[in-house]
Amino acid sequence: MKTARTNAAKDLYKQLRCLTWEQLWMEHVLAFNQGDQTSRSQNAGLVRAVGVVFSETGPRSQKNDVATWLRSLLQDSDEKIRRYAMAALPKIGAESADEDALLEILRKANPPEREMKYLARALDKIGGKATLEVMGGLPGQTALKVKASLAREAAPSEIRLDEVVESFAGFQIHLRGRRGLERFVRQELEASPQARRLFDFRNSRPGLVEIAPQSAFRLCDLLSLRCFGTLAFVLGMISKPDAAEIAALITASPVRGLFTKLTQGAIRYRLEFPSLGHQRGLVRDIANQAYGLCPDILNDARSAPWAVEIHPYGGQFSVELRPRFSPDPRFSYRRLDVPAASHPPLAACMARLAGNSGSDVVWDPFCGSGLELIERGRLGGVRKLLGSDRSAEAIDIAGSNLAASGLRVVADFFHGDFRSACVAPNSITQIISNPPMGRRVPIPNLQGLISDLLHTAARVLQPGGVLVFANPISTRSLNPRLKLDMTQRIDLGGFDVQIERHIKDHR
Ligand SMILES: C[S@@+](CC[C@H](N)C(=O)[O-])C[C@H]1O[C@@H](n2cnc3c(N)ncnc32)[C@H](O)[C@@H]1O
Incomplete structure (x- = not known):
């Protein structure tokens, strides 16, 4: 009988959910209000539909009326109507009156378990200071969520880049990035006297370079390296993603020290399982257990400054603490983007690969x-930067990104097909480029485009000049003066290309 009623409510909800807001509010809610308790109970699904449809298409001007109606239903004698009203209130946009109305239920009565669950879920989303004061009876998770959202609203937390990390001994650091770029990451580290003094290369695997600090360092020291994608402290290795083990790692004393040192504001982290998907149940368990161990470290999926990530590693899993930079301070000059913009660390790798003749x-x-040009400009030794693109918008964007980079370098941009750019023979020392790959925007003759690039490079490069580009196909230079000097297969986000370096001979 109970199941039949539940199904009927669900079916009704599904039908009503497809109606317009006006139909729901003007016809169905009116009829619901005029009905007796039996008919209201039969139409409980309407309450759920009102929350969903209003959140999608309801006019803001009616919000107060809808909230008042839902709050009145919190006192309904039908338990299902009360629960649906609890679930609908956060959906339409929370107000302190809604929080008060929900807390009133808690103060007056001792709701049955199922209702309590709905009440807690609603307070998870809209609870504030008042909820924290009457926490008794509510699950720990509600305290965690309410604390996190109060902290988030009070002030955005930030990562401290200049703070010195003294207690470096235990933490290895994982530099992750696109598969195939590891050798560039290692070379950049080893070529920088400052970074080499602070960090030791340990190992590399596809998409990962492992380093260990050698002395006290700051995050900004790591961010002086531009060829990796993300950085993370390794908190520990575990054999399987177990909530208790992960919670213990997150709240271990050295990790608390690291959190405290490097966070300005409340310590909030989100959990991510890059290879396992959402893992909602596991996230809840880890969050609650970690909160039980250390109530100052708050799980919060929204704009948290830290991510705790669980990555497969050999036959195990590595638990890592990653600062979430948005935007990445290394590439903050990217004020605007084009649709197929380069991956910034890849642009940095390509710029390094071209070298520097001074x-x-x-x-x-x-x-x-303009990422390749700007990254090359940052390495110094540049007389002039030239950019061409057949999109006028891209040319404007490259110009404004270059201005935002603060580089003082002569630059010239040309709007049009690269084949018609006025570039004199033997006038260029480096061509660095990420051509169209024909993935998002089909290129009618990609092979012809790449052949033309190689041909043009052979003509405009000075003897000894260098062409570095991401080659999406296996087209080779037919010009005997342009020699393929190095090639590296890399993942460009779901498909592989070859990064190639060609050198024009001196004959
Ligand atoms: C992969 S995107 C380059 C991304 C760039 N490196 C960045 O950092 O944003 C390829 C660019 O080539 C341009 N393009 C395509 N065909 C072209 C052609 N024949 N001549 C000049 N530009 C072209 C597109 O408009 C696009 O902006």
Whole structure:
């Protein structure tokens, strides 16, 4: 009987959910209000539909009326109507009157278990200071969620980049990035006297470079390296993703020290399982257990400054603490983007691969938002940057990103097909480019485009000049003066390309 009623309520909800807001409010809610208790109970699904449809298409001007109606239903004699009203209130936008109405239920009565669950879930979402004061009876998870949202609203937390991490001994650091870029990450580390003094290369695997601090360091020291994607402290290795073990790692004393040192504001983290999907149940368990161990460390999926990530590692899992930078301070000059903009660390790798003759004239024939040019400019030794793109918008964006980078370098941009750019023979020392790959925007003759690029490079490069580009196909230079010098297969986000370096001979 209970199941039949539940199904009927669900079916009704499904039908009503497809109606317009006006139909629901003007016809069905009116009829519901005029009905007796039996008919109201039969139409409980309407309450659920009102929350969902109003949140999607309801006019804001009616919010107070809807909230008042839902709050009145919190006192209904039908338990299902009360529960649906609890679930609908956060959906339409919370107000302190809603929180008070929910807390009133808690103060007056001792709701049955199922109702208590709905009440807690609603307070998870809209609870504030008043909820924290009457926490007795509510599950710990509600305290955690309410604390996290109060902390988030009070002030956004930030990662401290300049704080010195003294207690470095135990933590290895994982630098992750696109598969195939590991050798560039290692070379960049080893080529920087400052980074080499602070960090030791340990190991690399596809998409991962492992380093260990050698002395006290700051996050900004790590961010002086530009070829990796993300950085994370390794908190420990576990054989399987077990909530108790992960919670213990997150709240271990050295980790608390790290959190405290490097966080400005409340310590909030989100949990991520890059290879396992959402894992909602596991997230809840870890969050609650970690909160039980240390109530100052708050799980919060929204704009948390830290991510705790669980990555497969060999036959095990590595639990890592990653600062979430948005935007990445290394690439904050990217004020605007083009649709197929380069992955910034890849642009940094390509710029390094081109080298530095001390007085380079650098051309990106497909400059898009300008990342390769800007990354090359940052390495110094540039006489002139040239960019061409057939999109006028891209040319504007490249110009404004270059301005935002603060580089003082002569730059010239050309709007049009790279084949018609006025570039004199033997005038360029470096071409660095990420051409269209024909993935998002089909290219009618990609092979012809890449052949033309190689041909143009052979013509405009000075003897000894360098072409570095991401080659999406296996087209090779037919020009005997342009020699393939290095190639590296990399993952460009779901498909592989070859990063190639060609050198024009001196004949
Ligand atoms: C992969 S995107 C380049 C991304 C760029 N490196 C960045 O950092 O944003 C390729 C660019 O090539 C441009 N493009 C495509 N065909 C072109 C052509 N024949 N001549 C010049 N530009 C072209 C597109 O408009 C696009 O902006």
